[in-house]
Amino acid sequence: MESIKLNAQNLSKFEAKVAIPTYDRSLVKAGIVHVGIGGFHRAHEALYTDQLLHKSGNENWGICGVALLEFDQKIYNTLKDQDGLYTLIVKELDGSLTKRVIGSIVEYLFAPENPSAVIEKMASLNTKIITLTITEGGYNYNEATKQFDFSNPLVQQDLEHPTKPKTIFGYLTQALKLRKERGQKGVALQSCDNVQGNGHMLQNMLLSFVKKAEPSLLEWIQKEVSFPNSMVDRITPATSPADILNLKKESGIDDAWPVVCEPFKQWVIEDHFANGRPAWEEVGAQFTEDVxxxxxxxxxxxxxxxxxxxxxxxxxxxxxxxxxxxxxxxxxxxxxxxxxxxxxxxxxxxxxxxxxxxxxxxxxxxxxxxxxxxxxxxxxxxxxxxxxxxxxxxxxxxxxxxxxxxxxxxxxxxxxxxxxxxxxxxxxxxxxxxxxxxxxxxxxxxxxxxxxxxxxxxxxxxxxxxxxxxxxxxxxxxxxxxxxxxxxxxxxxxxxxx
The missing domain is CATH 1.10.1040.10 (N-(1-d-carboxylethyl)-l-norvaline Dehydrogenase; domain 2)
Known part of the structure; x- marks a missing residue:
């Protein structure tokens, strides 16, 4: 089967072969900024959000994906070339494949290329939630001291050059500073990483950094920003060359980086959002007071x-x-x-x-x-x-x-x-x-x-x-x-x- 490149122009050509977004992506605004647009995010939060966008009235809850590290340039380039679209392939227990094209990522930024654009996006009036999948090691937590690790060279660089940050803490601090200075509402900062008390961890680590970087910002963050804990679950292995090739052969989709995952998924979230949230519970997420x-x-x-x-x-x-x-x-x-x-x-x-x-x-x-x-x-x-x-x-x-x-x-x-x-x-x-x-x-x-x-x-x-x-x-x-x-x-x- 001859394959066709996955992008917005060609999207309708795949409708007979796989499920595709049926909502008008041109009307979707990015109310969520997500940092770390790897496989897990695209098999999990981006899927839940895509499902919600199929329901009317949710046009303000699209995702702007941020590639934070130099290492992430490949995924940024892929999403840019494909207009944010990618194929999600669910590998069922019986060996069958369930495929759908996901359209919830409507913007994408490469932080090392343009740090100020990322800071501005996080500070935008449209941005209500900033979510993270930065891996367990991304929180800069020292197990021995139980404290934020200020010896990290990248952290030191963020303290010395605050407008050109390298770490998530530098970006968040500068964005929140802008929101405060502009008299805007705060945001929810939501971790989607495998860290117990991930919201509390993010809060503690960020406040530790802010205390040294921008101490005058502390009180505003404590008042205006929420840090909901969440539990995320879906096994998402690395995409193999065989997965890419099979998608081309079986469905005719030329997707440079599809995502494969298991059928099981779960998302349990504390309902603590400072500036509104999507109704993810309508598509299977569970909200609770204690995660x-x-x-x-x-x-x-x-x-x-x-x-x-x-x-x-x-x-x-x-x-x-x-x-x-x-x-x-x-x-x-x-x-x-x-x-x-x-x-x-x-x-x-x-x-x-x-x-x-x-x-x-x-x-x-x-x-x-x-x-x-x-x-x-x-x-x-x-x-x-x-x-x-x-x-x-x-x-x-x-x-x-x-x-x-x-x-x-x-x-x-x-x-x-x-x-x-x-x-x-x-x-x-x-x-x-x-x-x-x-x-x-x-x-x-x-x-x-x-x-x-x-x-x-x-x-x-x-x-x-x-x-x-x-x-x-x-x-x-x-x-x-x-x-x-x-x-x-x-x-x-x-x-x-x-």
Whole structure:
């Protein structure tokens, strides 16, 4: 099949093949500025917004997508060339594909190219909400100090050159300063990242920066700006060349960067918006006064589960998450970790069938059509584990609970950070702390506890004798016997006690 380039001019040509926007995109105004227009945003918030735009009366809730980093130039160029359009491909559990073209991103900006344009857009009267997917590491939070990390060179640059910012905090500060000076209303700053209390985290980190950068702005922000917490959930693997090629062959759509995802999606949001909001609840989002129980469950089970499968699967030589999830020993390990160590820390989850949720996670992880790359899941693990796994460890230690499975995962990560799987093949380690992790991993070969001395990741965990003993034993066991044997032994040890 001959393919046709995806753009606004050609959009109607795809109507017989896939679902397309039926609303008039020329009438849509960007009431939302979103920073971080990667795959997850385009499979999640942009989809919800696209669905809402199909309902009349929502024309003021389009999205202006901001590519924040130099690294993001490719996605910016793609959206610019395609008039903000892209194809969302849902890979169903039976292998079928559900495709639709999304039209909710009606503007797009590349921050490094024109910082002032981004600041002005954030300060625009039309902008009511600024949403973020900047990854767990984007919040500039130091796990050891529990504070904003002012030693970050980019932060220092933002303090010295405020009108040419590099970080999200520099951009937000300058935009909010303009809104105050112009006598405008504030905005809602809404994190859509996998961070517990993500709204509170954003608020605390931004106010820490503002206190030093623009202290006179603090009182206005506290009065005029809201920071709703939210829980987001949809597995969205990296788009592969095969996905792009298949879309061309099967649907005739030449899309330089479609998005693939699983069928499941969830969005739970605290209803705290300073300047109005879209009626996302009309298209499946859930608004609540307290999102904490939902996000704690999701981060500790789904996100932590991904990391468990990723780290153990990487050492075993697997390439994708479904391969790791189909290994019955690793799957049993994950189930026992969720049941014995995570579940006791979650408390009462009113209205949530926890057993069904955990069962559904194993099914989702095992979706053979998603092919989520393990090196993607393991990227930036130093920013993920303090959020996904350390809270479970700390809660269990505080209550004299079980930590063997979590200690095993940390030990496996220390060995993973040496850079080789168990077959001697090199691992691709993508992490801001890659050099530090590797150095500490080498030191851990003599004394495993050395790996726990990375305070920005582990805090004071190395002071817990209970944890260190379990971790050290797992470390030596993995090196001696390998992941498969150790996982099987640990599973049997726990199961035989039941």
């Amino acid at each position: 904490v129980p939902y996000e704690k469950m999701k981060l500790s089970l789904l996100n932590a589960g991904h990391s468990v499968l990723g780290i153990l699967g990487a050492l075993r030589g697997y390439a994708t998450i479904d391969e790791a999830a189909s290994d019955s020993n690793i799957a049993d390990f994950l189930k026992l970790y969720m049941d014995k160590e995570v579940t006791p820390t979650l408390g009462d989850l009113e209205g949530v069938d926890l057993e069904s949720y955990k069962k559904s996670l194993l099914e989702r992880f095992g979706n053979v059509y998603i092919k989520d790359q393990i090196d993607r899941i393991c990227s930036e693990t130093s920013a993920k584990l303090p959020i996904f796994i350390l809270p479970t460890i700390n809660a269990q230690l505080k209550g004299n609970g079980k930590i063997k499975f979590a200690a095993f995962v940390i030990a496996a990560w220390a060995i993973y950070s040496l850079g080789l799987d168990e077959n001697g093949n090199p691992l691709v380690i993508k992490d801001a702390l890659a050099d530090v992790l590797h150095q500490k991993a080498i030191a851990a070969k003599k004394e495993p506890k050395e790996f726990l001395s990375i305070e920005s990741v582990f805090g004071d965990l190395k002071k817990s004798e209970v944890f260190v003993d379990a971790y050290r034993k797992s470390y030596h066991d993995i090196l001696k016997n390998g992941v498969e044997r150790c996982v099987l032994d640990l599973n049997n040890e726990i199961l035989n006690k039941i």
